[in-house]
Amino acid sequence: MTDTAPMSSAVGHIDEEAVVPERRGLALIGGLALDLLISGKELYSIFVKTLYYTARGTRERGAVVRQMFEIGNRSLVFLCVVMGFIGMILVYQAGLQMLRVVPELSLLGATFLELIIRDLSASICALMLATRVGAGIAAEIGSMVVTEQVDALRMCAADPIDYLIKPRFIASIIMTLILVVIATFVAFLTGMWTGYIFFDINPLTFANLSLVDVGDVSIGITKCFVYGAAIPVVSGHCGLSTFGGSEGVGWATTRAVVNSSLAVIMLNFFISGAGYLIFGS
């Protein structure tokens, strides 16, 4: 079984299962920490190379537009359905809970808008994109690795990061922002409808932007950019480190979904924390 991952030759890959016995106790923790460190280094190197190629790489005509269609248009219905339901669920649950504490719901709409603009819209969309787009990128690049097309690219002196990851990176950053704006609007509409049907809130009262300030909008937009950049890098890394036939493509896809979802959740925590410290509540 040959490992065709670009980075692992530098790490000195050997068939671990055969040589190293199962790790236990301290060795397990140490091994996990080393694995984490190595993945971190590889991710960092892919990210830096992607940025470099974004500035200076070859420009293949239409590659970015094709990826924008693949990432953006193909995810639109999926995201709208999910965010539509999120809007309804949130207003319904939050309304029920707020009635336990305060008897009137005139601020429900304003609070809901603040919450989805600052956090939930970008984060839920990014989780969904991590599953759909991340799995797609890893499956595509993974099957190219398995069928040795990536090696063929290297033979032609074309860096797979320049050819495969860079267009997806640019497309993902642009389309994430656009998709999040559309999905936020959908969630707002379904939330307003739910407020009107279940709690008798006038749609005009619900559409209250008074609680949304510059801080909320800038945190939301920052999240869109960061998630949009993180998803193709993480799942591209998983795709490029595929090995072992059709089974390997399956594992790579799974890893891409899990790792990019985890990346979104962790980044969310750090950006939200930083945003709270910078802008206050």
Add this chain to the structure above:
Amino acid sequence: MTDTITHRALAPLAAIGAFGSHLALVVGGMGVMFGRILARLVLLRFDRSELLRNMHKMGVKSLPIVVVTALFTGGIMVIQATPVVERVGAQALLGWGAGFGTLREIGPLLTALMISGRVGANNTAELGTMVVTEQIDALRALAIDPINFLIAPRFIGIVVTLFLSTIYADALALFGAAYAGLGLLGVEPLVFLHGLTGGLLGLGDVFHGLIKSVVFGVIIALSSCQFGISTTGGAPGVGRAVNATVVVSAVGIFVSDYLVSFAIG
């Protein structure tokens, strides 16, 4: 000439029709599979050792990502709940604000999404590879029922894993929330605990989340088994099947979340 024009004009309709029949195929396939699995479960005709092996592989091995997800989720919930809580009252209500969101919605939801990504996608990849390499046909040739041997144990494994992981994740998320509250807002964990247990939240909220987790588990299990078993077309086919599974599971999770929230109030 007029033929092609009508063709073009009707293209959107054809696309909608194709989508509809595809949807019916997927949902119908999942329904038939659910029926067959239930029949096996009632008669207790499934492979026990395979069940144990799957539960270890799905449950125990997923623990690290459940732990990480839950701790971070708790922290996020505190940061997001703060402005809401400050508006309706004191910081004493922080436990309530972070608690109801975590227990009723975000805890079960995020755990389900992570388990769908890790276990569901893995399951599809495994079954898909078996189909592509004709291992399922080999089982049939040996007169071993694939549903007894492969599908039913995985179904139980996923549902049980998700249920237990959600309990775990709820507890850890509240723990993470209490300490994120201390670190970021200076709210003592005891104050947080009082907000949590002060009477505004009850066991009902916990069960609300747990019922959801069972429904999500059934959806993840059915979609991952269905797409895995109907894989076609080699290595790219496995990738496509995994992709379809995570998308269908996610939509199923959100749609059923709404329906269940509404049904059990």
